[in-house]
Amino acid sequence: MHIGKSYKLSDFLIWTRRKIYILLILGALPVILYHELGIRWLVVPWNVVSLLGTATAFIVGFKNTQTYNRTWQAHGIWGNIDSSSRAWGIVCRDYLTDAAATRTLLDRHFAWLTIMRYQLREERVWEVADTHHNAEYQQYYTIPERQTDLEKELSKYLSAEDQTAISGVRNKATQLLSLQNKCVKDIYNTQALVPAQYLEMQRILNTLYSLQGQCESIKDTPYPRQYAIINTIFVRIFCFLLPFGMLQEFDKLDNIVTGVMKGHMIWLIIPFSVIISWMYTALEQVGESTENPFEGSANDVPISQLCRAIEIDLREMMGEKELPPPIKAQNDILI
Numbered sequence: 001m002h003i004g005k006s007y008k009l010s011d012f013l014i015w016t017r018r019k020i021y022i023l024l025i026l027g028a029l030p031v032i033l034y035h036e037l038g039i040r041w042l043v044v045p046w047n048v049v050s051l052l053g054t055a056t057a058f059i060v061g062f063k064n065t066q067t068y069n070r071t072w073q074a075h076g077i078w079g080n081i082d083s084s085s086r087a088w089g090i091v092c093r094d095y096l097t098d099a100a101a102t103r104t105l106l107d108r109h110f111a112w113l114t115i116m117r118y119q120l121r122e123e124r125v126w127e128v129a130d131t132h133h134n135a136e137y138q139q140y141y142t143i144p145e146r147q148t149d150l151e152k153e154l155s156k157y158l159s160a161e162d163q164t165a166i167s168g169v170r171n172k173a174t175q176l177l178s179l180q181n182k183c184v185k186d187i188y189n190t191q192a193l194v195p196a197q198y199l200e201m202q203r204i205l206n207t208l209y210s211l212q213g214q215c216e217s218i219k220d221t222p223y224p225r226q227y228a229i230i231n232t233i234f235v236r237i238f239c240f241l242l243p244f245g246m247l248q249e250f251d252k253l254d255n256i257v258t259g260v261m262k263g264h265m266i267w268l269i270i271p272f273s274v275i276i277s278w279m280y281t282a283l284e285q286v287g288e289s290t291e292n293p294f295e296g297s298a299n300d301v302p303i304s305q306l307c308r309a310i311e312i313d314l315r316e317m318m319g320e321k322e323l324p325p326p327i328k329a330q331n332d333i334l335i
Helices: 007-013 017-036 046-095 099-120 132-140 150-154 160-166 172-189 195-220 223-256 265-290 303-317
Strands: none
Touching: 007 017, 007 132, 017 223, 017 265, 046 195, 046 223, 046 265, 099 150, 099 160, 099 172, 099 195, 099 303, 150 223, 160 172, 172 223, 223 265
């Protein structure tokens, strides 16, 4: 997630430069064919292009709205995980008299957060974090989940017995919450908890199950492919036809200008078609980079930072002084 005032224009141009190169070719080719080689039948009526541009603007706007909603929903889920984690820390501290049991429940929660962020950073075939333009931008930040092995991270929080219990299972996060539930039940059976306290701890665990499922739903459900492909098709057709639709319009300008540009106004099609087409392709690229809020791109929900902040808060609740350092932004990118 970018937390600076704004992306720099230079960064944005570099990020979209490959499409700009293609748009330059698409803008220059019709001008050369029409003006230099005299192929006049290439003209496309401007009304057709403008109608297509309007339809394309609607479909691009629709996609960007929906992908933004996915990211905003993901932010909301992790806000609830933050709140539920703090509630879990409070009840573990205040309801339990056994310090060892409290420490076990909190360490398992840290491990659950760790597994969650690692599972959400796993690659999916539809994700775009490692495409050329996004992969290049990763030079400005690092993804913690790609720097350290999951098992090494879990060894900080889990006993050998717990690590064995969750090894080899398909969904480690679910299994770990199951261990938490069993532990709370065992404590209740010893009459160390009153029924109201037990029910409150069960409620928080059920909430965490629900929030985990919501994260997995976003992670494993791509933006509908039929909308994604129609968006791409519309943008590409519009960018291809735009300079052909501008040929006759700019050619007419030679009749009303004088000076050095007379007879050469048609060459202005190249910069203007590139600028207009770039607006559409850039919006498409922004929407694409917002589709998957957990993949590790610069516009993702900063789950690594959130997990670290939760761990620091809970350790402070327990009165600990030696705390892990907070994850700071790199070049205004918080991951």
